[in-house]
Amino acid sequence: MLSLSAFDAAAIVVVLVALLGYLNHRYVRLAPSVALALTGALASVVVVALDEAIPSSDLSGLIRQFLSKVDFQTALLDGMLSFLLFAGALHVSLEHVKAGKGPILTLSTLGVVASTFLIGAGFHFIAQAVGITAPLVWCLVFGALISPTDPVAVLGVLKAAKVPKLLEATVGGESLFNDGVGVVVFSIVLAAASQAEPLTVGHAASLFALEAGGGALLGLVVGYVAFRAMRAIDNYNVEVMISLAVVMGGYALARPLHVSGPVAMAVAGLLIGNHGVALAMSDVTRDYLLKFWSLIDEILNAALFLLIGLEGVALTWTPALAAAALIAIPMILSARLASTAPFLVFWRRQLPLSTTLPILTWGGLRGGISIALALALPAGPMKDLILAATYVVVLFSVLVQGATMDRLVRRLRLT
Template identity: 30%
Template sequence: MFNFDQLLIIFSGLLLLVVVLSFINEKTIKLPYEIGLVVFGLGFIVLVIIGQTLDIIHVPEELLNLYREFNFNDFLFHGVLCFMLFSGASRIEFGDFKADKFVIGSTAVIGTLVSTLVYGLLFWGLGFIIQVNIGILEALILGAIVSPTDPISAMSILAKAGLPKRIGLIIEGEALFNDGVAVAIFATLMSILKHTSGDVSFVTFMWGLSTDILGAALVGFVISFLLFEVFKRSEDSFIKIFSSILTVMLAYLICEYLGFSGPIAAVICGLYYATGIAKLKRLRSEHMSQEVRRLFYSFWSVVDNLLNGILFLLVGLLFIDITHFNTMSVIMIVIIAIGSVIINTIARMAGVYASLLLNKNPPKGMKRIRFNTFLTWAGLKGGLCLALIMGVNTSFSSPIYGIFLVSTYAIVFFTTVIQGLTVGKGYIILSQSQLTTDKKTGLQPQAMEK
């Protein structure tokens, strides 16, 4: 039985690593917070693994056993995830999505479905090539795990890339909603894996997915409506914060009980609060609205940065317990990592292009094909992918889970570090390419949005 002391030991150790590695990053290469944690976290894990291999570093067996016994599924799905999604969504109002609701909705739903299918099929093919027996349903589950983009990384990293507001909102909006869609797909596929022979009709699958999403949206709206009344009528700052915490917890728990998508409900709650706080700013005095907004966003900013940092380190620490990889050679790990990154790029591109085939209104300054290419590269993966992969550590055999873990971590590392550091330059190159084309054809280019 896992007790409070054990939880405190794990949390204290993770927080220590977050503080130390973030401080080193701040005083040395000064990468963005998320990228710095990924880079230095990987460096720390590599040093520990090498130290273990050379018998220089010894990780106490008691600590490894404590780590193995920890229930990641409960901690991530019933603790961390709902707060991260609420925090990310609470920065964006419903009205911000009005101009691009079709792009965001189609990319979040159709794009995630297509990406899951394409990744699953291609990874199943990779398993055949490297002679690893991976079932098609297992491969599709991995596709659902790595398909969602990360709203936390998107908002933090892309904000530093200097993108136009409209493009930033499209990327953030898609990241918020595809999280819930991906979790619904993931939960449906896991249910098929656990409780049936794997035979399910497309109609049954889509009906279950639609019910999850619509039911979660309804629960999120109702709970937010009721508790936001407490938020706006109370004069006590602490009650305001407590009501927002209670909102996301109640919505998530009710959805879990009813079988709906808890992440979708958390996103709806966050959007409702963001919209409601914006209305308070217009209806009340400027001083009061600024105070409320400062308190609200300061609190949730701390929450999402802390939880996201812990997640980035938590998945890396899984590699210290090398029992998952004792049957995998270094060459096999490299092949899986590189193959996963390539397949992820193909799957992301397929999802983006499939969802935007009918979109004839790309942002100003970019043609549709260039916008689709940029949106493909801006698909940063992060916290949710890590949460999902850690939540299935008991659902697959050790070799298969080791392969899935390598695949997920390679994708998160590549998209967060490589794509995260170059996404701003990619936008500039594509936009300048568009302007150059317009000059050659004698057309007057549209001004880019600020």
């Protein structure tokens, strides 16, 4: 296969995303994330079947060679995550976040940490049960990357059903902040797994406080500077460029400051998506800016779903690997329930457990953030195990949980 530059790899991914998006919109009309996840899964099956039927084709080898040319750590952790988190934060209501600040703050911090340890311990047990050697610290890496939730499909259902605003705010706000917190926890545990940093409670807690707290402060600063700049002018081209400068400049600034870029982008996006949109933009600018970031979000999520579909082809599937990935599904749902229920007890009057727990558990979809973190892991046997489990869990999450959320809402009579 010819040598690929970074531009060539990006071009191939974008062309495939555009082609699949066209075919889906023209003939199938599924939700974009569902269509790309399903396409990736079907492509995996077709390629494996062709390799079995025609051994000389070696399509899997070609895909592996293509993927080896992509620097996922740089492309995803140092680039795409900042855009994804900022774009997601733009659409979260600050009023709703303030209304649900108690459960949102608790679930997106303590809930993520609890989920990381529950999933890590459960996955360690599953790996041993199927005969795979998986150190506990690497299982915690999987717990950290799979804990953040992506409720885009769920929020659409909840809005259509007109559920109580506090429940809608809790689902959306928790997902926004648990993305940033999850990336911080992931970075800490991955450093320990790679033997770059020790994993002690004191060290992890101090790193968490520094990165998350510093990231939130940086997000407030760059978001406020951008807000004042946008308020002083009325030119949609310049204001969209200012929002780009916030994401790229703010994320780049986070690294030398040793604070969390993802948390900074979530806070900056929340500030600009609320105060900026309401007080600093004309109707024309607001329309351009929100549509621009909606397009960025859709392109990047589509690319991630396509890439994990290709990674599914490149993985060498074994019965043990498949079994571990499948058993991880009910384990992760159980961990989601166990990591949210104890904290929600404190708000059971405002958020009745009989309705809130099913929504948060079944509606805790996994998506682009989990895929990005899994793809960015260093090559090795643990990446294969974690990537396989992430692939299966995200597919189930999107195709089954996302597709049945409306039925769950109707069954709970939230309408």
